[in-house]
């Protein structure tokens with residue numbers, strides 16, 4: 001018997017406009033089993049109950065596809081992927097995409113690498129062990145990705161400084177946020193403008209678990225000025241677009 005309720009996952013995905021075929025559902029089941037197994041050895045997530053995995057990890061990750069149309073073959077980076085969220089569910093649902101799962105914690109990426117291999121996603125996904133602020137100043141990564149996705153990593157202002165430099169001009173940065181998104185948006189508005197972004201949409205989504213999600217869609221409309229991203233200490237000390245203390 002499957003560990004997670006695949007019928008429920010399929011229905012939730014459908015409500016988000018995502019069609020999951022049998023291969024994808026089998027991969028979601030396999031990923032759930034791997035997550036729980038590895039979590040007993042390394043700390044990947046506090047959510048390990050089957051319903052939590054369906055809603056708070058899998059369906060929650062797929063909300064990105066309800067907010068933006070992602071063309072066939074597009075490339076994305078998942079900033080602060082942790083145990084692979086949202087990047088691995090996005091790749092399971094859409095194996096035509098190409099994803100880089102970035103995180104500064106090596107041991108979490110060992111799990112993500114293992115999952116990429118086991119799920120047969122080796123031609124479409126890879127991990128990158130680096131801080132986002134370091135990736136954003138590398139020529140081979142800066143301004144390269146059609147999409148950047150991120151969940152539960154930093155407030156929207158700091159996250160914009162991580163993600164917008166890596167996003168192509170014409171591309172989209174998608175921040176998966178919870179109920180308090182508006183406060184974060186207000187605080188991030190000026191920074192987003194400075195970094196070359198423009199808020200295009202905030203999509204409010206309620207899954208059947210009733211938790212409110214807000215998917216913030218930010219278009220990259222002009223190049224990020226070369227002095228961004230700054231080093232992490234500077235980002236913490238001088239929040240972008242905020243009056244100096």
Ligand code: SAM
Pocket residue numbers: 079080081082083084085086102103104105108130131132133150151152153162
């Ligand atoms: N995105 C995953 C999720 O939603 O389950 C993981 C969230 S976890 C709370 C935050 C992750 O972001 C951690 O794995 C941490 O190592 C990573 N992280 C935080 N700041 C980062 C940075 N500046 N560069 C790269 N990774 C970062």
